[in-house]
Amino acid sequence: MKRLFPLLTFLAVALISMVMAGFAYFATQEATRIKFEATVDDAISRIDTRLDLHLTMLRATQAFFDAHGNHVSRNEFQAFISALDVGVNFPGLRGIGFLQLVRKGDEELAERAIRQEQGLDRKVYPEATQQWRTPILMFEPLKPSSDSVIGFDMFSEPARREAIEAAMKDDAHHATGPVMLGGNSGVEPYPGFIVFARLKQDASPGTVATSTPVTQGFLYAAFRANELFQLALRRIPLLPVHVEIYDGEVEPQRLMFSSATPAATTLGGIVDTRRMNVAGRQWILQFQPTSAFSPPSSRVIPVMLGLFGLLLAGAIALVARYKERAYHAAEQLHETAEKSLLEKDLMLQEMKHRIKNLITRILAIARQTASRATDVKEFSDSFAARLQAMAASQDMLTRSRWQKADLSELLRIELGQVFGKDLPDGLLSGPQVLLDETATQALGLTFHELATNALKYGEAGHSVDALKVEWRMERLDRKRMLVLNWRESGQEGLAEPASTGFGTKLIDMNITRELNGSIERRFLPSGLQVEIRILLK
The missing domain is CATH 3.30.450.350 (CHASE domain)
Structure with a gap:
């Protein structure tokens, strides 16, 4: 209702203005009609006087014969x-x-x-x-x-x-x-x-x-x-009228006289019809104003009144609109402040969690690198290269924000951050899928959390070959659905944890809330399997 208030204000003021302009217009029309009727009365009087004078001549001759x-x-x-x-x-x-x-x-x-x-x-x-x-x-x-x-x-x-x-x-x-x-x-x-x-x-x-x-x-x-x-009509002052005189009926063959001066076309088609009885004949006289006829008041007045009313209505509507926008901006500012506080708290928790994960990943990379290195130099070179790749990937994600990201590339970047750039063939399998910004961000964080957990708790922390990621596209009510399977193997005695950590909650929030999708975890004796389903735009 608040958003409609400026429009309703404009319509109300404009309607009142149009009504006032209409009254002014009809008053102008009525004044014009009355003035033209007076002019027609003068023309009728002139014609009647002239006819009576000429018929007096006939009556005088009749009296002469009678005498x-x-x-x-x-x-x-x-x-x-x-x-x-x-x-x-x-x-x-x-x-x-x-x-x-x-x-x-x-x-x-x-x-x-x-x-x-x-x-x-x-x-x-x-x-x-x-x-x-x-x-x-x-x-x-x-x-x-x-x-x-x-x-x-x-x-x-x-x-x-x-x-x-x-x-x-x-x-x-x-x-x-x-x-x-x-x-x-x-x-x-x-x-x-x-x-x-x-x-x-x-x-x-x-x-x-x-x-x-x-x-x-x-x-x-x-x-x-x-x-x-x-x-009869050319007496001074000249009358600004165009007249057509018909005998009995208004038909072309009954036309007796038509003025040479044409009727004006800019006065709204004013026509004043009169009747005269001349020596037993019914004459019909149709009068129209010529261009010399000047209305008593200008038609510009109603037009200007209507335009002024529309401008006034627009100004009032703009003021109401600005006021509504200011009120809406204040509401949004209040909502934004509250949302910022919530986001700030969430970001602090996420930052602490990511720092812990980052340290864990660094330690895991160091442990995995040290287990395979033969000397200190090899360890130093390999460890430094992985840290540099992780930093480069993190920097690319921060800068690009994945306006249109390829799912396969996104997985390679996220898994490369966790396990290093050298991922084995066959780890990723699926068709090309392009993700929008929202899906890219949500899935990037999800893959990061899944990979970190696999590194910390799964067999993939020792060998990345223990991890397989496959995806496919399905149709659901004329929409595209992405189905992604995350499979970890090589673990023994895997059981569902008794409590849910922040990383798991973050994954669920990204899939279910951000993407309106679903996530299903199966803790099998051979390892963890996760199925993610989301609708793509």
């Missing part, structure tokens, strides 16, 4: 429109026209009116199969290049016919969906929409069906969509 009993000549109509100066005062308005309502088959009535008012010998076009015909009789401002619109039957086109049929039923204004204007006047068609208003008369002429007894014809206003909406 003249719906009998207005072309000159009167032209003078009225010219006085209003449509091109200057009503930008986006293509013009205002008059449609006469006649039955199919009575087109001659409209054609006669065209000759009287326009001086044009014009047939109603195009051919149509509908019950009603609504040819254009007047349109202002009518440019010389656009007089071809006179006589065009708007009832023949589905989008216009839908709005005209709606206008026949009441006195309200009715708009078309998106249509292409200008095609009948010889110019490049452009997107727009048309608004129709019914004209009534006191008594129904014979050419009008009884279902619509008061409808004489229709006034209509044609609007250039792009020009109308652009002028």
Whole structure:
């Protein structure tokens, strides 16, 4: 739990910081949304005001016709429109026209009116199969290049016919969906929409069906969509919005207008959708901020708050980690001190034991050398050589620490220390086995103790031929096991000792504790046999 405390501290502080940064982020988003909604309200107001101004023009023309009993000549109509100066005062308005309502088959009535008012010998076009015909009789401002619109039957086109049929039923204004204007006047068609208003008369002429007894014809206003909406949005101050206007549904074919300035891609995809009812049509307006839109507060604040929280969490976690490490170091220091005292005591006992063994080995070597020497010089040379070999072997063991030691070489060094370098052939037998540092140290001390005991108490003290060491490898649960047999022969009347000395305890501790192995001693009449089993890494 102590080790997990820094991590838990970091997670807790980081979580609190992230929650605070999240609240700050959502507050920033909400403030941005509110500010953008206010901007959209301004844009809606501009569009609505512009549309209402232009429809007022249509209502004024309707009142003009009503004041003249719906009998207005072309000159009167032209003078009225010219006085209003449509091109200057009503930008986006293509013009205002008059449609006469006649039955199919009575087109001659409209054609006669065209000759009287326009001086044009014009047939109603195009051919149509509908019950009603609504040819254009007047349109202002009518440019010389656009007089071809006179006589065009708007009832023949589905989008216009839908709005005209709606206008026949009441006195309200009715708009078309998106249509292409200008095609009948010889110019490049452009997107727009048309608004129709019914004209009534006191008594129904014979050419009008009884279902619509008061409808004489229709006034209509044609609007250039792009020009109308652009002028509405380009008032100072400019609004940082991108708007798309759809008729009825948000579909590509229903798009009436799209701003030229693209929407910004760095403000989280803000979209504000509004609806407007314009002359009986439902418009959907989708607003998005442009790159000129500036949020009320920077998004850097939540990011900086989150980063600061993470840094604070990391700092607190580091302090907790250092404190935990200091506490752990103090515990380890205490444990190390206690362990050092125990190891010191063990080392003192081992040192005393090894000194005794060393003296014993020196005396044994001296006795064995003296028994075979013929004179003092031979004894001195042989004895000095064995002591030098023992010292060299001891020095090599101390310096190398056997990072990877060969078992056979380890036995030769340890046995050479005890019995001298000249070991007979056949004393050691077994495959090559490489030992790690732990096994090398433990087995080196074990072989040293076994050899010393053999020298002190066994027949090997008189002849090293009485000793045989064999080993083999076995498999145990996919692991390698070393099996080593130490055999001493030539003794008579060997019996198990009544007490256990320090050397025996040291051997058992090395095999069972250090190497997690096992050791078995058999005191046979012919001599001692020791079997050691350890698992190798």
